[in-house]
Amino acid sequence: MTHPAHSTRDRLVLNAALLFRQKGYHGVGVAEILAQAGAPKGSLYHHFPNGKSDLALAAADWASAEMMRIIGDAFDAAPDFATGATTLCYKLAKLFDLSGHWDGCPISATLFEGPQNDAFRAKSAALFDSWIAEVARHGQRFGLGAATAKDAAEMLLMGLEGAWILARVRKTSDPLRRLPGLLGHQS
């Protein structure tokens, strides 16, 4: 899937994000990203001096911004936290269905390269924490205390990561759709 409307840098980031989610960081070669992005070989190091690892960090940032948008879409219009949480789960279930029932979490598929890569680890932590903080912010907006909102946000995100894994192996978004009920957000 190439996106000729974007700049070369944007095409590299977008296609890297899609490929990493599908095959993991080590499962994707630079040549494959360049081919899918329709980008010349020299463009990678022009835009990303450290090559594949810089590209992975940019891809995770891009995917994380998408996730923040989805969190906002789910919670902004919700009447309460439980409805927002349920809508978020359903939105991600729909995304999973569109992905062909395989794409991984954009953070763990892209940045879990190994224990030695502390730049990847620190970036993962920062991005996950930004998702949790954003969900917690909505919780507080709905009247939850700070600690309760943080707990609910962290549990929701952990549940989503786990449900996503189960969805992949079962080739169905059911675990993501069942999650709100299992977490007590649905009666």
Add this chain to the structure above:
Amino acid sequence: MTHPAHSTRDRLVLNAALLFRQKGYHGVGVAEILAQAGAPKGSLYHHFPNGKSDLALAAADWASAEMMRIIGDAFDAAPDFATGATTLCYKLAKLFDLSGHWDGCPISATLFEGPQNDAFRAKSAALFDSWIAEVARHGQRFGLGAATAKDAAEMLLMGLEGAWILARVRKTSDPLRRLPGLLGHQS
């Protein structure tokens, strides 16, 4: 870490399991596994005709048997489901601490190779389902109805997968230790 007391086949499986958990399926080469296992090159295809992919399936089976043992250890002596669930989370937190705060889930790190590998996907589903069924069996033993036990088991396993991911990026087992409280298994 080599284990000279075991047979060559066992050493290959054990070391493959350890390496895959740390670096993921695509992050580990056959040469690295052979070296760490102290095994001659020919031994891989002697024991595993399809090489690395056969070895990954055997490694996941081995790690899953360990997980089943840990589930049994946690629940067999427990007075109720909530205590068993809490003990399981703490046991895995301890394991995570011992792993140097990085090793991944033995199933998802080893068998999430890509959407085309249906043997890996089907094996992952079967192993996860065996964990869920075992926890649910304990739930029923403690008097939960079949559907409630299945829901509790599935939520616990999804929570553990998600908490494990958060533990990796934060380099602390705290998310695993907080999970029982977040799931309402601790007062």
